[in-house]
Amino acid sequence: MAVGRIALYADQHFQREEHMLEIAAYPWLTQHRARHDNFRAYVAAITTGTAPLPVVGELLSWLVDWWVGHIGTEDKQYRDHVQGCAEAVASVG
Ligand SMILES: [Fe+2]
Numbered sequence: 001m002a003v004g005r006i007a008l009y010a011d012q013h014f015q016r017e018e019h020m021l022e023i024a025a026y027p028w029l030t031q032h033r034a035r036h037d038n039f040r041a042y043v044a045a046i047t048t049g050t051a052p053l054p055v056v057g058e059l060l061s062w063l064v065d066w067w068v069g070h071i072g073t074e075d076k077q078y079r080d081h082v083q084g085c086a087e088a089v090a091s092v093g
């Protein structure tokens, strides 16, 4: 199912990002990881049937809003901090 592939991609992305933030000793890693975990939990609930599967349009809208919002704001917040740590930058290639 497409949602499962999205969940896998997202989790791999989150793991790499969290590892990078750990290396950089990002002081707001706990909060950032919690945002990722909210995404993980929602997608897991859908894929396991714990939460009802939304209609495709609503799911796509939620995914786009979440990703655009997260990348556009929360991911930007760590950029300056990480750029000051060459080892962290190198960890994501
Ligand atoms: Fe993130």
Ligand SMILES: [Fe+2]
Binding pocket: 013, 017, 071, 075
């Ligand atoms: Fe990200």
